[in-house]
Amino acid sequence: MKNLFRMPKKIIVLGSLFFLFSCSQDEMANNDAQESTSPALTAKMSSKKLNVFKGPQVALGYGKVRSWISVDQNGFPNEIGLEITPEAFKNLTADNAKTLPPEGETIVVPLQLKAKQLTPFDHIGLNWNPHGHEPEHVFDVPHFDIHFYMISAEEQMAIPAWSPSTDAAFNNYPPIGYMPADYFTPPGPATAEAQMGKHWLPVNLGAYLPFSKIMIYGSYNGKLIFVEPMITLDYLLSNTDFSMNYSQPEHFAKAGNYPTKYNIYHDAATGNTYVTLSEFVARN
Template identity: 85%
Template sequence: MENLFTLPKKIIVLGCLFLLFSCSQDEMITADLQKNVSSSFTAKTSAAKLTVFKGPQVALGYGKVRSWISVDSNGHPYEIGIEITPEAFKNLDTDNSKSVPPDGETIVVPLQLKATQLTPFDHIGLNWNPHGHEPAGVFNVPHFDIHFYMISAQEQLAIPAWSTETDAAFNNYPPIGYMPADYFTPPGPATAEPQMGKHWLPINLGAYLPFSKIMIYGSYNGKFIFVEPMITLDYLLSDVDFSANYSQPEHFEKAGNYPTKYNIYHDAESGNTYVTLSDFVARN
């Protein structure tokens, strides 16, 4: 969730459009689960064997970010997310003229083909907010928004800015049961963002303050279109691992494998940071 109210958005497509990335830019790695994630997250499944499919790297700060998905021996998705190198947190200047990426722009992080085949997700949008955004006193601290989109990049780019003419599409909510019952979105332009959609917050928002991490939902024109871990820079740099279930809708428009947990963890050997979704459940 970028600026919740007024800030226009742009999309950075790094290199070529991700639809044009060649297969040589992806990687497939067969490895022990323990080598890919922190021991605290994988203690109960440390003997599992996974195949890891990695998407192409894109630039962030002085480092790189890329998507990946791990698949178990039965061909089921185990975990999906992004891998951030430690250098990526450098050159994230709070001066908008120097920040990489600039405040208000989105990095498109392509998914490897296997990820789009086994999950409902199409691509990931990564936003850096050096000053946070409204509402003041809630999200106005430096943080990242990580949108896991279930629509194509073309559909995402076509979402217009809010206006009296587009209000109906933004406030055409999914039917009852297709968004979590304990989430809400205010009517009108609040939380309506161009090239993103309408953002939904937990009803018990106070339980997440002071803000360090939270899961956001998104919709547009009657459809549930993204889930969004929103995490402060301070928390990502803290080396504190985290894993928690997040609220689920009762119904799903499309059958598929949907995650139920989000995770933040760090690899001491490489220094990489991971933000992932896991514990997939097959939905009808």
């Protein structure tokens, strides 16, 4: 089996990430709490009596991307994800060094403190793949990888490249029941990536072809470490709304609030695109 993700991928920690860590936690909570997104989304949040907390903006293309989380009046998470301005999909050329990392490298999108407190996620890793990646005729179209990581950026960056000496860590899978039963990953280096981990695909992969959107899981050294909506540029530009439950593990290594649905939608008032996780369930 060909390697599905065989591209060198490094972490790009932008200035906004340093801004996040340089501010106190109280400052971040106060500055970003309940910041409005648009008239349309503000009305939506108000109707549900939700508070919105946002992370710092990160440059992409000619635009910006940032994380956000909405929280209900009882302090329970409602939705978490990315807000992407329409300009971010412009000037996505490989030679645009000012606003894009080299192909396949990762932009770290920080989470606001509230998101880290109420969910298992630590940060979001955004990868733009202008030529897609292997295997041919499956994922070889321009698309974004959006990793919701449950480990720190430092732990993520410490994941080595696959080699015979690191094979054991990549292929040390979570115990049975701690990954969805209808996902698989081949042994060896086929889906093992430095600074990412081992990628898991739905068993019924053919049902997602031709590829436009799919949910991927990831593990490393015995732990589930990310969930990853993978979405083509064409689908994001189509402004087509989408929402779908995705497969869940039977057991969870850490108690917390875990999402069960992923969503893609467009705000006509601003042109912003949203990729989010929602329908949280408290897990033991």
